[in-house]
Amino acid sequence: MFPHTSDNGAQAHRRACAMLGFWQFLCLATGFVAASEWNQLGLALPSAEKWDRVRAKSDADVIIKKAFSTSTVYERLAYLTDTFGPRLSGSTALESALDWTKAQIEKDGIKVYEEPVKIPSWVRGREYATLLSPRTKDIRIAGLGGSISTPDGKPLVAKAFVVTSFDDLDKNSHQAKGRIVVFNVEFEGYGTTVDYRENAAGRAEKHGAVAVLVRSIAPYGLQTVHTGVMNEAGIPAAAITLEDAKRFERMQKRGQDVVIELYMEAHTLPDRLSRNLILEIPGSEKPEELVVIGGHMDSWDIADGAMDDGGGAFVSWEAIRLIHELGLKPKRTVRAVLFVNEENGSKGAIAYAKEHEHEANLTSIAIESDIGTFTPFGISVTCSKAAKAILTDLGQQLLSGIGSGNVSGTEYGEDVSYLYDQGVPAGSLQVLDFRVGNHDNNPCKGFGDGVSGGTDSSRSAYFWYHHTEADTVDKLDPEQLQHCAATMAVWTYSVANLDSLLPRD
Ligand SMILES: [Zn+2]
Structure with a gap:
């Protein structure tokens, strides 16, 4: 991972949560932030015309229920990391992992295609x-x-x-x-x-x-x-x-x-041809308009890359799968991009941004998951104030019940940073430190402050394992992955169903 940010306020904000009790805080805070943001802007609260609240809530509830009823995402991630192992750019393992992943997405009945990317090939x-x-x-x-x-x-x-x-x-x-x-x-x-x-x-x-x-x-x-x-x-x-x-x-x-x-x-071989995998559900009303989510498929050669970033790629896939399985029809196209080469070149992200430049004005938001897939608490995003207020409202209405509706901070993932450069609102799934939550087998429970998010790298246990041999799937928890997938799916689906694209400055 390589998060981009222009504000660290969110971290202090989050640490304050712990004192209140995290769940209570979220309920209070999301409401407070939403109301104050709208007041600050002198805007009316989003009206019923902006989005159908009743429909959106019932769809979100169905998605959440479905997400927590299946451990598909963990099983697939465990299979990927156990079977193909490390997936460094230029390696055969990465290509085999991409082949397998694409075949599974096809089995899911979801539209999937490849876009070629030339990637570097460094050999240890x-x-x-x-x-x-x-x-x-x-x-x-x-x-x-x-x-x-x-x-x-x-x-x-x-x-x-x-x-x-x-x-x-x-x-x-x-x-x-x-x-x-x-x-x-x-x-x-x-x-x-x-x-x-x-x-x-x-x-x-x-x-x-x-x-x-x-x-x-x-x-x-x-x-x-x-x-x-x-x-x-x-x-x-x-x-x-x-x-x-x-x-x-x-x-x-x-x-x-x-x-x-x-x-x-160590030496570098000539570049190799690889590909981004793109899966999507075409929009029912505005197929040319998009919500993009994603993570990256490549990892370092010494790491299975379960945290960084198989988990992020697979919860993005799972989010699309959940929407597909439930037969939900988003107004706009919902798309997950499984990028290659984030770790040593970002050639996948650069290629995607170039290939889809004509869609920059049609992409409502791009959200990446690349700082761990532990218990999610919301998203960070860099976007206009008006867009942030809409997202805050959505989060409060649709996701506060499972604690992942918070909108704070300005971080966005490396792979979506090239879309941000084209003017697309860009964000990152935000997760608590992996030591928190229902990780009952975790021997580290109680260590440290116990609340830091994955982005607070001076404290987060994510960085104990980052780019090491110890980045293996046992560090992840099936329920937390389901929680991440539910969260990504609800954000994706609800933003895709708004009346308009998220407003820009
Ligand atoms: Zn990463």
Whole structure:
């Protein structure tokens, strides 16, 4: 994932919820926000002509009931992740996973088609690192996506130089030459600290470093290494555990020489042809107008990608399936896009936006699920005030009963960000931290503040697993997935049935 945002107010807002008791808060808050927003705007509350409330409520209730009566989405996600495993762009596994998914959608009787996308093909190859001094120890590494191999395909041995920031590196430039620069950077939230994963190699290369090892971008570690994309550089780069990064800094402070052997075969092959999968139910009255939802099918090569983002892709599919199964006829076309290549290039999202540019003015909203599929509490969205007020009203009327009707924040997913650039209101499904809710088998229950959402990356357990081998389907809960699918389906269907497209500024 890579969330876009222009406002962090929602997070503080959400933390305040906990004090009131979350469910009570939602009932109160959604009502309060709706009324105050409308008053602020000096607008009349949405009238009955805007949308048929009674009909919308009964349809939403039917969707919700149906969603909670079936565990299809979990079973399909478990099958996908167990059977095909990691689905890195360029891999055969991704293509097989797309073939299987498309065949299942066809079996559902839903219209599905492919749109070609050229995607990069980065290959990790074998890799290892060993601490040679002051003692011998294997170092867990995960080469960063886009990295090159160690020179001449041979192991590289060098003294490490540990820094804690780019400033630290710049001030001690002379010590970086010929060294493996280790970045032991405190996690200050994903959006902030990810700068180091992306740019450490390029920055250290300028100071004459021979390689970089970057502390995994995560709030917490259990010897886990988190890969992710990096910007092009002329030296190899890999992630190491929080534990090792801290250890190397302690060693350096004591005056001990930290000597490391690093071996990486990473390389990039020519681009490969892949595809976005698009499934839709054509609108009964305005088929040219759209509501778009989605998630991404690709994952990192070390992760099964259940959280990131098989869950998001599959709850989007399930949302369309629920509407289809119930025989509901949306006025506008409802469409789910299962994007490829979100992780290292966003070529799927870029291709979709380009191919559908003529529909930008006809797309009411685009909502992505890519920050985990735990207990949902609503959506965040960047759109006009008037559109936000309508969405707030819909959420309050149709989804507050299951706690997922909140509209707050301005985040939207990476894949829909290209539609946002074309003027489409863009949003993100918002979820509570996975430790909350009905996750009874969760050994971490009670850990931390227990309320943070998936987007509050300094606290969220989502980032314990993000881009690691531990992103497996056991972390997800069938009922939470059903809840996400119900929420996506109700937002999608109700917005598609409004009299007009959501208003823009
Ligand atoms: Zn993602």
